[in-house]
Each structure stands twice: as structure tokens, then as C-alpha cells.
Amino acid sequence: MWQVAGQARAVSLLERSLKQGSLAHAYLFVGPRHVGKMTLARGLAQAVNCSSGEPPCGECGSCQRIALDKHSDVQVIGLTADENGKLRTEIGINQIKEIEHSSSLPPFEGKYKVFIVDGAELLSNEAGNSLLKTLEEPADRVIFVLLTTDDRLLLPTVVSRCQRLELAPLPAGEIEAVLNGRPDIEPQKAKLLARLCHGCLGWALLAAAGDGLLEQRAERINKLLEVVWAGCEERFAYADQLATRFSQRRGLVWEVLDLWLDFWRDLMLVKLGCAGSVTDIALGKALVGMAGDYSLAQIRTFIADIRTAREQLGRNASPRLVLEVLMLGIPERRGATGKTLAAQFSVNYG
Ligand SMILES: [Zn+2]
Numbered sequence: 001m002w003q004v005a006g007q008a009r010a011v012s013l014l015e016r017s018l019k020q021g022s023l024a025h026a027y028l029f030v031g032p033r034h035v036g037k038m039t040l041a042r043g044l045a046q047a048v049n050c051s052s053g054e055p056p057c058g059e060c061g062s063c064q065r066i067a068l069d070k071h072s073d074v075q076v077i078g079l080t081a082d083e084n085g086k087l088r089t090e091i092g093i094n095q096i097k098e099i100e101h102s103s104s105l106p107p108f109e110g111k112y113k114v115f116i117v118d119g120a121e122l123l124s125n126e127a128g129n130s131l132l133k134t135l136e137e138p139a140d141r142v143i144f145v146l147l148t149t150d151d152r153l154l155l156p157t158v159v160s161r162c163q164r165l166e167l168a169p170l171p172a173g174e175i176e177a178v179l180n181g182r183p184d185i186e187p188q189k190a191k192l193l194a195r196l197c198h199g200c201l202g203w204a205l206l207a208a209a210g211d212g213l214l215e216q217r218a219e220r221i222n223k224l225l226e227v228v229w230a231g232c233e234e235r236f237a238y239a240d241q242l243a244t245r246f247s248q249r250r251g252l253v254w255e256v257l258d259l260w261l262d263f264w265r266d267l268m269l270v271k272l273g274c275a276g277s278v279t280d281i282a283l284g285k286a287l288v289g290m291a292g293d294y295s296l297a298q299i300r301t302f303i304a305d306i307r308t309a310r311e312q313l314g315r316n317a318s319p320r321l322v323l324e325v326l327m328l329g330i331p332e333r334r335g336a337t338g339k340t341l342a343a344q345f346s347v348n349y350g
Contacts, residue, residue, distance in 0.1 A: 001056065001057070001058050002040070002043045002047075002056060003039050003042070003043055003058065003067075004036040004039040004040045004043055005036060005170065005174070005175075005178050005201050006036070006168075006170040006174060006201075007036055007040060007167050007168075010029075010040060010165045010166075010167060011040070011043075013165065014040075014043075014044055014047065014165075015047075018047055018048065018055065023048065023143065024143075024162070024163040025135070025138035025142065025143060025144065026135050026138070026143070026144040026145075026146065026161055026162040026163070027041075027044070027143070027144070027145045027146070027162055027163050027164075027165060028120070028145075028146045028148065028151060028154075028159060028162035028163065028164045028165070029041060029145065029146070029147050029148070029165050029167055030148055030149075030150075030151050030164060030165070030166050030167065031149070031166060031167030031168065031169075032149055032169060032198070032199075032200055033149055033200065033202075033203070033251070034197070034200035034201070034202030034203035034206065035167045035168070035169055035170075035199065035200045035201075035202065036167055036200075036201060036202060037147040037167055038076075038116070038118060038147060038202075039202070040165075040167065041114075041116045041145040041147060042066055042067065042074075042116070043056055044114070044143070044145060045066050045071070045074045045112075045114035045116070045143075045145075046058065046062070046063045046066045046067070048110075048111060048112040048114065048143065049062045049063075049066065049071070049073065049074070049110035049111050049112055049114075050062055050063055062109075062110055071109070071110065072108045072109055072110075073107045073108055073109060073110040073112065073113045073114065074110075074113075074114045074116070075099060075102065075113075075114070075115050075116070076116045076118055077091065077095050077096075077099060077115060077116065077117050077118065078091065078117070078118035078119050078122075079091060079119060079122060080095070089122070089248055089249065090122055090123070090124040090127070091117070091119065091120075091122050091123045091124065091127055092124055092126075092127055093124060093126045093127045093130055095127065096123070096127045096130045096131050096134075097130065099115050099134075100130065100131075100133075100134050102115075103115065103134060103139050103142045104139060106141065107141055111141065112141045112142065112143055113141060113142045113143070114142075114143045114144075114145065115142070115143070115144050115145070116145045116147065117131075117144065117145070117146045117147065118147050119147065119148065119149075120146035120147060120148040120151075120154055120158075121148045121149065121150055121151075121153035121154055123154070123155075123158075125155075128154065128155045128158055129155070131144075131158060132155060132157050132158050132161065135158065135161040135162070136161065144162075146158070146162060149251065151164065168199070169198055169199020169200055170199045170200075170201060171199065172194045172195055172199070173194075175193075175194040175197060175199065175201050175204055176190050176191060176194035178201060179193060179194060179204055179205075179208065182208070184208070185208050189208065191281065192280075192281055192282055193207055193208055195278075195279045195280070195281060196214075196217065196279060196280060198258075198279075217259065220255075220256055220259050221259065221263065221280075221283075223238075224259070224260060224263060227327065227330070228330055228333075232328065235327040235328060235330065236324060236327065236328075238327060239320065239323040239324040239326070239327040239328075240320065240323075240324075242256065242319070242323050243319040243320040243323050243324075246313065246319040246323075247319065250313075253313070253319075254310070254313075257306060257309065257310050257313075260306050261303065261306050261307070261310075262279045262280060263280070264299055264302055264303045264306065265279065265303060266278040266279055266280055266283065266287055267287060267290060267291050267294065267299050268296065268299045268300065268303065270287045270288055270291040271291045271294075271296050271299060272296070275287070275288065292334075293333040293334055294331055294333065294334065295334070298331035298332075299331070301331070302329065302330065302331050305325075305326055305329045306326065309322050309323065309325070309326040
């Protein structure tokens with residue numbers, strides 16, 4: 001049984017190819033973080049190596065070893081740490097050379113070798129070009145699965161060598177149902193996580209397991225409130241900090257901007273009298289208080305500004321300039337509930 005939740009289209013396509021013996025040599029799974037790309041990739045690795053009549057069974061020795069990351073023919077390649085334990089910013093040529101060598105050898109214990117490249121957008125140019133050569137001359141019984149949040153950041157020649165499958169976020173109701181099926185998650189928490197995860201079940205499960213995602217979110221919301229409250233200089237400093245981070249890990253800045261979008265969208269919904277539809281239900285009444293600080297027009301304009309900033313960053317505009325303009329465009333408050341909200345939020349979230 002495939003472990004990935006939802007994604008029926010991608011799963012049925014893979015199942016069909018499996019039955020017809022028409023598997024591609026390389027797949028590209030595209031979708032937001034935590035949407036299920038890795039789970040689907042492991043599912044494919046299980047399916048091609050499964051020894052039961054209904055692959056992937058999830059129970060045979062092969063399926064179990066793959067689930068535990070202990071199968072010698074299934075390898076995951078991603079960012080590694082440098083000698084100081086700091087995560088590198090690129091997947092380097094040496095990592096690709098290693099898998100190229102390994103892919104030239106027959107499978108050791110299974111039927112197929114499967115190489116999963118986690119974060120294919122992080123391949124260095126050199127690594128991407130080297131991988132391209134391997135994809136152009138595919139070996140038998142080898143499957144590459146490239147996972148990415150954004151295939152526009154990959155070499156087009158690499159993309160064109162892969163069968164592309166898009167994984168879409170799931171509806172909140174579907175996620176809530178999955179979470180409610182877990183005895184360790186209370187219904188109220190399931191409701192909150194189903195909204196906060198934006199259709200990415202993996203995020204909700206990690207947050208429920210207490211891996212720090214909720215704390216990180218709380219920290220970012222508190223920072224947002226601090227910046228909204230702050231004067232020009234602090235806003236500039238924050239823009240600067242984000243721009244520096246953008247050059248190292250742009251994904252983190254996307255996450256921060258998405259959270260800003262969530263927050264201001266929630267404010268707009270409250271302002272329009274639709275408090276029941278907000279994303280962050282943990283903010284509750286605090287949002288109601290803060291919505292009074294702004295006019296609807298101010299909130300709408302700023303939401304448009306955040307969207308514009310996101311687009312411009314995606315088109316490689318100067319991050320410093322884009323983020324400075326955004327931060328200086330934070331609307332002026334008519335009231336003063338921001339500070340109170342920050343205090344309440346820390347308490348409410350935990
Ligand atoms: Zn199996």
C-alpha cells in the first residue's frame with residue numbers, strides 16, 4: 001500500500017507504468033515542502049523492489065528496509081554538513097560522482113537501484129551537468145527520482161530528461177481527517193495543524209510530533225509583530241537580515257513571507273467578519289484586536305505588496321531592495337494592540 005496521503009493522480013500513473021513495464025528512468029516530483037514527495041519516492045522504490053504480488057506491500061523485507069532507509073539499493077542524496085557541522089548550501093559534484101559510479105553497478109539485493117535526490121534545485125551547476133550525462137545514458141534497472149519545490153531552478157535539460165509529476169497540497173478537511181485518525185493528536189490540535197500546514201501533511205505530522213515547527217512559527221509571528229511595532233531603523237535591519245538569509249537559504253525567506261501573507265490575510269478575514277475562516281485559529285481574539293488597528297484598504301494594499309515582493313524575488317530582483325521596500329511599506333497603525341497581541345500569542349500557541 002502506498003503510504004503517501006492523497007496524490008491519487010501521481011500514484012495511479014506510477015502504478016500503471018509499473019504494471020505495463022513502462023517505468024521512466026528518471027522522475028521529477030514537484031511540490032511544496034512536506035507535501036509528500038519523499039514518501040512517494042520511497043513508495044516507488046518499494047514498489048519496484050517489492051517481492052509481493054501487490055507492490056508496494058509495505059510488509060516484505062525489502063519494503064521494510066526501504067522504509068527504514070536500510071536498503072542497499074535505495075539511496076537518498078541531499079545537502080550534507082561541512083567539517084564544522086554546518087549544512088552546505090549546494091549538492092556538490094562529488095555526491096553526484098558517487099551515485100554515478102554506484103549506478104553503473106547492478107543492484108545488490110533488489111531488482112532496481114533507486115537514487116532519490118532530495119532538493120534537486122540545490123544541485124550545483126557542475127553537479128547538475130554531471131547528472132545530466134547520466135540521465136542521457138540511463139543504465140538498466142536504475143531509476144532516478146528528483147524532488148524539488150521549484151523546477152524552474154533546475155537545468156531545463158535535466159527537467160526535460162525526467163517524467164514530471166506534480167504533487168498538489170491536500171484540502172484541509174482531508175488532512176484533518178488523517179490527523180484525527182491518530183490517537184495522539186487531540187481534535188483541536190488536528191484542526192489547528194490542518195489549517196497551518198497549507199495542505200502539506202508532512203508539516204502537520206512533524207509539528208504534531210513536537211519537532212519544533214510550531215515553536216518556529218511562534219517565533220516568526222512574534223518577530224513579525226515586533227517589526228510591525230518597530231520604527232524605520234529596526235525594519236531596515238530586519239530587511240537586511242532577511243536579504244542575507246535569502247542568499248544562503250532562499251527557502252527560509254519564502255517561508256517567512258508565506259507566514260506574513262497568512263497573517264495579513266487572517267487580519268483581512270477578521271476585518272470582513274469571517275473570523276471562522278482564518279488560517280491561524282490559535283491567534284483567535286488577538287487578531288480581532290489587531291484588525292482594529294488598520295483599515296481594510298491598508299491591509300489589502302499590504303497583502304498585494306507581499307505578493308509583489310514574492311514575485312520579484314522569484315525573478316531574481318535584488319533581495320535587499322525588494323525586502324527594504326516591503327518593510328518600509330508596512331502600514332501605519334491607528335491603534336496600539338500589537339504589543340498586547342505578541343504577549344498573548346506566546347501564551348496561546350504552546
Ligand atoms: Zn513489499
